Amino acid sequence: AQEGILRRQSLRESAARTYARALPIVPVRARGLTIEGADGRRYLDCLSGAGTLALGHNHPVILEAIKKVIDSGAPLHVLDLATPVKDAFTTELFATLPRRLADDARIQFCGPAGTDAVEAAFKLVRNATGREGLLAFTGAYHGMTAGALAASGGATDVRVTRLPYPHDYRCPLGVGGERGAEIAARWTETLLDDPKSGVPAPAGMILEPVQGEGGVIPAPDGWLRRMRRITADRSIPLIADEVQTGVGRTGAFWAVDHSGVVPDVMVMSKAIGGSLPLAVIVYRSGLDVWQPGAHAGTFRGNQLAMAAGAATLAFVRENRLAERAAALGARMLGQLQGLATAHPCIGDVRGRGLMIGIELVAPDTTADVPPPAPALAAAVQRECLRRGLIVELGGRHNAVVRLLPPLTLTDEQAVAVLDRFADALAAAER
Ligand code: PMP
Numbered sequence: 313a314q315e316g317i318l319r320r321q322s323l324r325e326s327a328a329r330t331y332a333r334a335l336p337i338v339p340v341r342a343r344g345l346t347i348e349g350a351d352g353r354r355y356l357d358c359l360s361g362a363g364t365l366a367l368g369h370n371h372p373v374i375l376e377a378i379k380k381v382i383d384s385g386a387p388l389h390v391l392d393l394a395t396p397v398k399d400a401f402t403t404e405l406f407a408t409l410p411r412r413l414a415d416d417a418r419i420q421f422c423g424p425a426g427t428d429a430v431e432a433a434f435k436l437v438r439n440a441t442g443r444e445g446l447l448a449f450t451g452a453y454h455g456m457t458a459g460a461l462a463a464s465g466g467a468t469d470v471r472v473t474r475l476p477y478p479h480d481y482r483c484p485l486g487v488g489g490e491r492g493a494e495i496a497a498r499w500t501e502t503l504l505d506d507p508k509s510g511v512p513a514p515a516g517m518i519l520e521p522v523q524g525e526g527g528v529i530p531a532p533d534g535w536l537r538r539m540r541r542i543t544a545d546r547s548i549p550l551i552a553d554e555v556q557t558g559v560g561r562t563g564a565f566w567a568v569d570h571s572g573v574v575p576d577v578m579v580m581s582k583a584i585g586g587s588l589p590l591a592v593i594v595y596r597s598g599l600d601v602w603q604p605g606a607h608a609g610t611f612r613g614n615q616l617a618m619a620a621g622a623a624t625l626a627f628v629r630e631n632r633l634a635e636r637a638a639a640l641g642a643r644m645l646g647q648l649q650g651l652a653t654a655h656p657c658i659g660d661v662r663g664r665g666l667m668i669g670i671e672l673v674a675p676d677t678t679a680d681v682p683p684p685a686p687a688l689a690a691a692v693q694r695e696c697l698r699r700g701l702i703v704e705l706g707g708r709h710n711a712v713v714r715l716l717p718p719l720t721l722t723d724e725q726a727v728a729v730l731d732r733f734a735d736a737l738a739a740a741e742r
Contacts, residue, residue, distance in 0.1 A: 314338045314350040331359070334693055335702060342369030345718055345725050347702065355697070356729055358715045359704045363524065363556045363667070366583040366624055366633070368718035374586045377623035378616050392421055392612040401618035404625045405584065408565050409594065410574045418600045421612035424589030426555035426581035427455025430518070432607055433577050433593045434459045437516035437549045439606065440599040445512030447500075447548070449477035450484075451708060453525035454518060454553055463518055465526060465708070473511045475500045477523065478535050481660040481671065482681055482708075493535040501542060516549040516577070517542075521567035524556040527707025528662055528669025528714055533571035540573045549576040549599060555591075556667070559583035560628045560719050563638030563665030570664070586620030633719040637665035640726055644668060644715075647730055655737060657688060668715040670733075671707065684711035688740060695736035701729060 317338050325332070338350040345368050347357045357369065367374060381388075381397060398421075406414050420436070422429040438444060448454070448463040455461065462469035476496040480488035485495055503509045521536060523529040543550040552575035557567035561583065564570050568578075576599060581591035589611075628634065645663060648670060652658035659673030659682055672689045673682035689711045696703050696713075704714045717729065 317350065331362075331704070334690070334705070335359075335697060337697070337702075344368035344371070345721060353700065355700045355702050356717075356725065356732065357702045358717045358729060359702045360716045360718055361587060362582070362704070363561065363716040364582040364585070365587055366559045366561065366628055366719050367586070368720050369587070371586075371624075371627070371720070373623045373627050374620045377586070377619040378588075381615055381619045386615060388615050390613045390615065391610065395613070395615060397615045397618050397622075398613065401622040401625075404622045404629075405580075405592070405594070408559075408625055408629060409578075410566065410569060412574045413578070413594065413596060416597050417594050418597045420593050420595075420607060421609075422591045422593060422607075423609040424591060424611050424614065425455070426553075426579070426591050427457045427460045428609065429555070429579045429581055429591035429593050430454045430460040430463070430553065431457055433518070433551045433579050433595075434463070434516065435607060436577065436593065436595060436599055436602065437551065439602045441515045441547075441549065443513040443515040444471050445514040446472045447475055447504075447511075447514050447517035448472050449475050449519055449523075451477050451479070451523050451526035451529065452518070452520060452553075453523070454520075454555075471512050473503065473514070475503065475517075477519070477526075477529065478532060479529050481662070486680070490532065490534065493532045493538075497535060497538045497542070500539070504542070504546060514546075514548050516551050518551040518553055518579075520553045520557065521570070522557050522562055522664050522667055524667065524714075525706050527671065527712040528667060530562075530662065530664045536568065536571040536573045540575075543576075549595075551575060551577040551579060553579045555579055555581045559625065560634035560637050561665055561667050561716070563634055563641055565628070565634050567664070583624060584621045585614070585617040586622075586624035588614060588617035588620050590614055590617035590621050628719065634665070637719045640721060640723070641665040641668065644726055644730060651730075651734055651737070655741065657685065657737075657741060659684070663715075666715070666717055666719060666721065669706070670713040670715075672711050672713065684709035686711045689713055691740035692733075692736050695739045696733060698739075699732040699736055701732040701736065703733070 341348040422432040478493040577595040648661040656675035660671040
């Protein structure tokens with residue numbers, strides 16, 4: 313059955329397929345960290361629906377929450393009408409927000425995908441400021457719709473000004489560290505304040521506190537605070553894209569919490585829907601100056617996603633899974649750094665909490681920062697799959713192996729993941 317399904321889908325689906333190319337499996341059952349394929353093989357899933365599954369697959373509290381809504385006879389589709397399910401979700405979400413935002417927050421339900429929420433954020437700040445420009449960063453990823461794509465690294469759009477995101481390992485200035493972050497911040501200030509720089513008047517600045525698709529690059533807390541000051545001083549709304557970093561993933565409930573930065577707008581999706589599609593923006597009420605109906609969308613009321621999401625948020629909060637992610641993630645980072653000393657093809661190990669990246673490089677070179685090795689990364693991914701471990705690749709050169717395990721990962725599972733990864737790396741190097 314598995315071979316037939318794989319063959320038919322590879323013929324029927326668009327050439328743009330992504331995950332399915334590198335991961336020729338047919339999942340039929342899943343629980344927690346584990347996926348079972350149609351061929352009966354079991355895999356440890358460190359892709360987690362691209363970082364969506366904070367509690368892993370089919371967590372009992374999520375299944376129960378979904379069943380409860382179904383059994384209650386509540387309507388599943390209600391556009392953006394108020395419901396008890398939405399009320400419970402919003403209450404739970406607001407309880408997780410930075411205090412200063414929670415006291416004065418508005419929420420806009422945006423539709424199923426993270427990219428929908430990014431578009432809504434851009435529209436909101438443009439509407440509120442009357443300005444058109446956007447400030448975005450090198451290496452960013454915000455989605456696949458026109459506006460979100462334009463703000464992502466590599467795209468060009470006359471309204472988007474590309475600013476330098478600090479990066480220790482591949483700092484374009486060859487500096488890195490605090491000094492690199494300081495230079496990046498000054499560059500930003502110079503561009504914004506020089507009337508001759510040609511920067512279109514910015515309606516907002518959007519950033520990921522840890523770049524995910526860009527190769528797992530955590531921004532220094534000091535740099536984030538600096539971006540907060542720079543934007544506040546110039547009355548530019550700061551938009552934090554927490555689509556991938558949210559709900560405990562980085563070791564704090566929201567990744568901005570590490571730095572104490574309170575953004576004007578937070579973009580949320582992935583884990584907030586507890587594995588079902590849900591995306592929202594939360595923002596300070598002063599920005600809420602748009603007219604009724606100014607932002608619409610049919611699928612803004614997914615009741616099952618809100619119920620699954622509320623259950624997820626509550627479970628993460630009550631079980632302190634962010635703290636758990638911080639501790640376990642730090643331990644895994646340490647072990648991977650140990651592995652790197654024995655394998656020069658690991659150029660860099662980085663991350664925050666359970667958002668981890670391992671950059672593979674061509675070691676036999678004299679360059680300060682050795683060149684990325686995408687073919688080796690692809691080989692590692694294949695060898696991982698052969699050993700029953702699902703990982704994803706990312707980064708500007710697709711040479712970063714990314715680990716996004718569920719926050720419920722046990723110590724034993726973490727050991728199994730790293731053991732399989734180490735084996736796969738050794739096999740790929742041969
Ligand atoms: N922002 C970030 C930071 C993301 O990581 C992603 C998805 N990887 C998106 C936005 C877009 O979300 P979606 O794929 O649900 O549109």
